[in-house]
Amino acid sequence: MAKRPRPADHADALADRIARRDATVGVIGLGYVGLPLVKVFLARGFRVLGFDTDAAKVAALKAGRSYIRHIPAADVAAMNATGRFDATADMGRLGGPDAILICVPTPLTRHREPDMTYVVATAEAIAARLRPGQLVVLESSTYPGTTEEVVKPILERGGLVSGRDFFLGYSPEREDPGNIDHGTSTIPKVVGADGEAALALTRALYDAVVVGTVPVSSAATAEAVKLTENIFRAVNIALVNELKQIYAPMGIDVWEVIAAAATKPFGFMPFWPGPGLGGHCIPIDPFYLTWKAREHEVATRFIELAGEINTAMPRYVVQRLADALNDRAGRGLRDASVLLLGLAYKKNVDDMRESPALKIIELLEERGARVSFHDPHIAAIPPTRAYGHLAGRAGVALTPATLKAADAVLVVTDHDAIDWKRVGRHARLIIDTRNALRRAGHAGANLVLA
Incomplete structure (x- = not known):
């Protein structure tokens, strides 16, 4: 044998x-x-x-x-x-x-x-x-x-x-x-x-x-390492997203605050606010740990609060856009033409996974807005699990005419391939969630940070 x-x-x-x-x-x-x-x-x-x-x-x-x-x-x-x-x-x-x-x-x-x-x-x-x-x-x-x-x-x-x-x-x-x-x-x-x-x-x-x-x-320890890395980022992004909402009515620029704080050579690490979380890890991993923690009867209040803040950001952005339209143009969202710039969850990629842009489109259309988009890396919205009804929708070219035709331009993703100076010159109203316009040298009266 x-x-x-x-x-x-x-x-x-x-x-x-x-x-x-x-x-x-x-x-x-x-x-x-x-x-x-x-x-x-x-x-x-x-x-x-x-x-x-x-x-x-x-x-x-x-x-x-x-x-x-x-x-x-x-x-x-x-x-x-x-x-x-x-x-x-x-x-x-x-x-x-x-x-x-x-x-x-x-x-x-x-x-x-x-x-x-x-x-x-x-x-x-x-x-x-x-x-x-x-x-x-x-x-x-x-x-x-x-x-x-x-x-x-x-x-x-x-x-x-x-x-x-x-x-x-x-x-x-x-x-x-x-x-x-x-x-x-x-x-x-x-x-x-x-x-x-x-x-x-x-x-x-x-x-x-x-x-x-x-x-x-152990394998479980390695699994916990991955979750910890992404929960760290999710919590800190939630913090600056909340700070953005706190500082805005005070007339304080959160991007300026973070940039100045980042000059401290110890004890501070810069994270930047945005329209919500996207990608295959950061929006998801915290909830994997909260689910597993319930099995052990352990509360995850801090992690869940961060998740709530980040998940709510698309609604905050839409409301900021609505307020800006009302204040600057004297009109509401219904029948307003809104051009989204950037669909990907982060700059310079074509990755749509969990992108907050999709939720923003849905919220805008629920309030009666007419939404178009431009993304230099995404020609059309691909099929997704949660937003199948948006699949196949094609983007528009970024021209002076399309910029001028929009009642509002909403910056969701700050791709380097977008001509931000052109956007600043031709858009009537810009709602910028990424500070892209000012980084490109634009600080016109048509710009609102969100």
């Missing part, structure tokens, strides 16, 4: 393949997190098999096209030219990779509870093909306990045991789309895992492609 391989045999074999760059890495979810991972693993000499349920994405990659603005088509062509990359929608091939990285969405339900649909479906797909010696690493942002309480039981259903037959880790993604100073390979990776062997393998894998790893004691 053949001798059953020991756990050390599996771990040593995989560690050796990683060290020799002979391992195949599977990346599930070829979006803003997964595709940059594919790039760095290919750049370090690994073979990569990319998985995505969206056949259009797979077809685009095979044809050398990109669907993410900050990853140009030339990069995709270079990935294909290595001869070590393939993209597929066939989850039946999950038995092939030696290491599988899960980069799927973790949204919230309508009741602000974690939606584990994508994680569970992915784990089930892996479990159906899981073989001894594979390493599985979850990268999706989630609540502490997901890796061991949700993913691990699914993977073990077929009889293979974590730490003995396969290895399970968690390493939260730290992508910042559009950031030209920090990319995937230059950002340290926090890693936690189910056991020492899994931790060693997870570290070895990421140490091969990033500047360094930061090991922690």
